[in-house]
Amino acid sequence: MTNERSAATEWLENDTIQSLLKEHLDETDYRIYKALNEDGRMSDTELGERVGLSRTAAHRRRKKLEEEGIIDVLGVLVLQEADFAYADVFVKLSSEATVDELDEFLETVKGDEFIYEIEEYMGTYDLLLRVWHATLGDIQSYLRTQLQCHDLVAKYEAMPVTKTHKAWHKPITN
Template structure:
């Protein structure tokens, strides 16, 4: 089956995005990313049809993006759709903490299943932890036990997320208001 032409609404029209991505992804690779972001379980045949490539070319490009570490097809729990509580936690590290204690702390929080994202920041805060739990009260208890008396943590601020409108290039619909 010959690859279909890429639908106009699937083309990358934002010049700013093109400029940012041009070093790592061409327009076809970006369309592959967007298609897999919508449905990571789609077959290479369907992926090729979506982006205007043969099945073989789509698979080759997808595998290349995975090998370079530019995409990772994984499952994501959409917390608001599951009616779970989640929050952003901004952490300031103790300025006098030694490197070993800091590395141990980072390893510890990397293995916490209730933390789904860890970002390192410059500025007022050092880390952003994105956490989830059954309720905001459970998040509070979890964070106190994890952070409050840890030598690496100077202070932290928790900001509950009430609704996510867009994540992973998807518009999200449900959740509590």
Template structure:
């Protein structure tokens, strides 16, 4: 198993494009720490150190530094398809006359919604992507209609149901 983990890290090191993008933020060891935490965020610092070739203290220090800089965040994620929950991407076009204050208020409002698990700002045809989940697709549809359709900040939105996620958080998902 350790050999396979080393190989996936080597793939990054050999990938010039990825290395060029990340080298400003992470060195090789930091990237290996990220990959191991991505595989198992509950890993002990002792095990982390063994997997990346550092002492427990050095692994802990580097992990904490990455976390404090906001480059790595260890968190739990509900894998929606494994829980047999419905989810969709809502592409939102905002009112073109929306002020910055009203935009900020809208973002603050939707950020508190438990059923919205990701908010991304876009350039181009859409202004925002809201990733939404619920018990069923009809619940997703009803939730989006209630949350977005009558909102002053929203000009329009398109919802696209997700039928299967194959890879997320750099993990291949089963099912």
């Protein structure tokens, strides 16, 4: 009951959350998001208990949020816990590249199993690629083969991540 009450209170008292989300979510949708963010594997029965709905109503609302693309329940490999090396790689693309070439490059990196996140930016760099591998040396070799010789990549800068304190709104502890 304390978790339910604090989630409801957070929604009611946080004006920023209200203004950002009220076009797409109501209080119950937000509480579903918060609960699934803590444990995406919980059953619809447990979800319903956490947010004050029946199992059927919780299932229906969760499915609707998934179908609308508002939430996405996925499994995440916590690289730090698995003792893998990972890095943020900032990429500046060639200003000579055509839209089709850029789209093709994005499709290629989207399908790469060592890239687990891609963000587009405006400014000095165009893309952030989050990459992982067994060791930092493997990341360096991988980046040389994938980016250094690619015609669309004007430059890139890799920053190894030494520790993640919070990922996907969940604290990471060692």
